[in-house]
Amino acid sequence: MNRCAIVEDLLPLYVDNLLQEETKQWVEEHLPQCPSCQTALAQMEEVITVDLPNPNEEAAKTIKKVTRQMKRYEFILVTLAFLLAMRTTIIPELTFNGLWAYALLGGLLYAFYRTWLPPIVLSFVPSFLYYVQDDFGDASFTEIIISVASMGTIYTLLSLIGAFIAYAWIQALQKEEQR
Ligand SMILES: [Zn+2]
Structure with missing residues (x-):
């Protein structure tokens, strides 16, 4: 044969x-x-x-369209979120509004970029910059860095919480679209 x-x-x-x-x-x-x-x-x-029919194609198209629309406002919104974060950082205590601002910042940044780096960088850097010029008296360099870094970390965590909420929301939306 x-x-x-x-x-x-x-x-x-x-x-x-x-x-x-x-x-x-x-x-x-x-x-x-x-x-x-x-x-x-x-x-x-x-x-x-x-x-191969792509069941995600339609959903992907919708998401792309939404992303494109968001991109137009991206610069303005990210700047606003950043300023909000800076302003809240300058208010000394972690107020409820402050927590909100950072979660919002993180959520917006994640929604725009779909990666975790922007929410981390854009919340860590401003808080780091703000606290690093604080008056530390006779604290050693290491002490200053640790203290500044831990403040930055607190804000970054808040921002990541917001980013995670955005992530979960986007995932849910995508699932909904696929149906
Ligand atoms: Zn053969």
Whole structure:
């Protein structure tokens, strides 16, 4: 029997990884020796990638559109959030509003950038800058750095909480879109 004909019949199953281990090995033994079956396999893989319907495509499109709209306001909103964060940092105590501002900052930044770095950097840097010029008396350099860094960390954590809420929200929206 023509081995190529059998291999070609098996290729759809092979591509979908549905063959028994033994059959799979048999196909794999044949492939390197046979350019025509290799071509058939390549074509099949191509067709599968092209034809595969993407259920997320619509959702991705919607999200892209929303992201594009958000990008337009991104600079203004991020600047506002940053200023808000700076202002709250300058208010000495961690007031409830202050917590809010940082969570909001983190949430906005995450929603815009979809990564965790901006919420971390943009909350750590302003609080760090603010506290580093504080009067530390005769504290040593290490003490100053630790104290400033821990203040920065508190704000960063708050910002990350906001970012996480945004993350969870975006995930939920995406799931909703996929339905
Ligand atoms: Zn062949």
